[in-house]
Amino acid sequence: MALISQQISKIILLKLFLQIVLFIFPTLSAANVSLFNLRENSMHEKINVTDVRSSYLNSIKFFKYNYPKDHWAIDYTKAGTSIAHVKLKGKYNYSIILNPTDCRGYRTIIRYLNDSNSDIPSALNRPYTVAEERGLNEVTAMMERVYEKMGLIPQFAQLGNNSHSFDEKTRETIIGNEEEPGMLHLHLWGRGDPEHEFIAGVPLRGPKPGLMFDLIAKSKTEPTNQFAIKWDPKELEIALAAFKDMLSLYLESDEFKEEFSDSLEVSIDMTKAPSIECL
Known part of the structure; x- marks a missing residue:
């Protein structure tokens, strides 16, 4: 009986572990997507700065x-x-x-x-x-x-x-x-x-x-x-x-x-x- 109880406990713990993993990985994926988007936005902002700099160069007559x-x-x-x-x-x-x-x-x-x-x-x-x-x-x-x-x-x-x-x-x-x-x-x-x-x-x-x-x-x-x-x-x-x-x-x-x-x-x-x- 003790052996059966130990096996049941392991199954319950494994189930909890799998639930936690499934919960965490989508979150990390979303975080990665958000981080990628942030980098894209940052690059886009740099391009805007370059455009502004070029416009100032064009303002010299x-x-x-x-x-x-x-x-x-x-x-x-x-x-x-x-x-x-x-x-x-x-x-x-x-x-x-x-x-x-x-x-x-x-x-x-x-x-x-x-x-x-x-x-x-x-x-x-x-x-x-x-x-x-x-x-x-x-x-x-x-x-x-x-x-x-x-x-x-x-x-x-x-x-x-x-x-x-x-x-x-x-x-x-x-x-x-x-x-x-x-x-x-x-x-x-x-x-x-x-x-x-x-x-x-x-x-x-x-x-x-x-x-x-x-x-x-x-x-x-x-x-x-x-x-x-x-x-x-x-x-x-x-x-x-x-x-x-x-x-x-x-x-x-x-x-x-x-x-x-x-x-x-x-x-x-x-x-x-x-x-x-x-x-």
């Missing part, structure tokens, strides 16, 4: 305008502060000039002009290729060495704010306007003791190290937002000659020959600094 030949963006040496012209790999052209409107930090502007098969207007108000942008960075790397040899810490910024505007109605960003076209360029300057003459006869000026260098500063009261300082004609002449001399010396260095000579062809601009009437 480029200003269409025929700039006259005497416009400063076309006649890029017009201000008379040109330091050098650089050709990258025999194709891409770049200019290096002293900023004609602000002497702080011995600020220079490095700009992509065009490739050898097109004119300067073709490089305005448009997106740029990787090769064009990479070339800008290579020319900048060369000029950073010049600032360092002066005893300065080089800093640079690629901005273009003056050519940007925003349409509140269409939510579009417009690049370029009649005064300033969108163009691939950056500003490079040196940091150090603002009162020291890293170029003899020309104080560095600008904010003290550790403070932000504001390129379009207009306030004369905030020390962290120091206003732009116009060039003194004599100091401009000295600084322009110094940059040309320093760059010429660097072109003869072993470092330049090793790092840049296979890609950069540099021509120093021998034009003298302009008179005060030209600024």
